[in-house]
Amino acid sequence: MxxxxxxxxxxxxxxxxxxxxxxxxxxxxxxxxxxxxxxxxxxxxxxxxxxxxxxxxxxxxxxxQGKVNRDFVNGQSFLYLGRNYRLKLIENQDVPLKISGGFFHLDKKYLAKADKVFKDFYREKALTKIQERLKLIEEKFTNKPKAIKVLELQNRWASWTPKNGLNFHWKCIMAPVSVLDYIIIHEMVHLKHPNHSTEFWNELDKKMPDFREHENWLKRNGVKMSL
Ligand SMILES: [Zn+2]
Structure with a gap:
């Protein structure tokens, strides 16, 4: 080429x-x-x-090369907080999708819309988890985010807005909590240092000394964080 x-x-x-x-x-x-x-x-x-x-x-x-295309069939594995859960198709349950007994349970009625059902599930869980982690994380910061959103972002895990808002890709909930914390802390540091300047990396290092480990996890496994 x-x-x-x-x-x-x-x-x-x-x-x-x-x-x-x-x-x-x-x-x-x-x-x-x-x-x-x-x-x-x-x-x-x-x-x-x-x-x-x-x-x-x-x-x-x-x-x-590690990219996976997941089919919504019994036994297919799906990531959630760094773990793989296999799918079980269920006849009639109270919600379209849930994790139960170490499995993803998808109501068969929703098979045709499984992609959307999974995304809605991840989006909702991501918002709850990010808010929960943020409560602990933001104690270390003076600049606090004004709004948190979970979206489908282009080509990135998270981003910040000039109005102190933080946006996260719903796929972030597929990563282990320590990696999710890294994504949150990275964006929190951006509220003070918008660019990847030396000051940015120094501050990030202070807030999370082992951040490179989590960054590497994302580099190696990010491709698996998909539906
Ligand atoms: Zn950044």
Whole structure:
């Protein structure tokens, strides 16, 4: 594959002083460049980073080999708080979906809408759990979030808004609690340090000294956090 064959999206932002390359969660290439950089300069920077781009793509491919497509059949496993629960299809139960006795129980009537039923379940559980964890976490912070939302985010686990709101992807509830805490703490630090600056990482390190371990868990297992 050649550089010319790749679809590369370029975004100019005043938050960048140099050109940097990212591989999005869908495998596409994104380039962030300073607003002051001319198009020719950005093109040249991309060319000079050709090796880096292809090694990042190779790494992305390797991580995404673990991708699973889950079918809603008996025995299929689904993640919840870092554990796998197998699915049992049930005739008539009180709610469409629940965890019971170490299994996900899905009412057969909802099979056609299973995807939505699972997402609703994860979204509701994520909101409750994040609020519960946040109560403990925010004691260590002066900036507190004004609003918490659980959504389907593009290409990220969580994000913050300029109005001190925090958004989380519903998939976060598939990670172990320690990793969920990391995602929350990461965003809490952003309320004070918006960018991934040195100050940001120093502060994060202070609030959660073992954060790299959780970040690595996400890098290795994020691809499995899907329906
Ligand atoms: Zn961040």
């Amino acid at each position: 050649k550089l010319e064959d790749l679809e590369i999206s370029i975004e100019k932002t005043d938050r960048r002083k140099t050109v940097s390359i990212f591989i999005e969660r869908d495998g596409s290439v994104k380039v962030l460049a300073p607003v002051t950089a001319s198009d020719e300069k950005v093109e040249a920077a991309i060319k000079s980073k050709e090796y880096q781009i292809f090694s990042k793509i190779a790494k992305w491919k390797e991580l995404n």
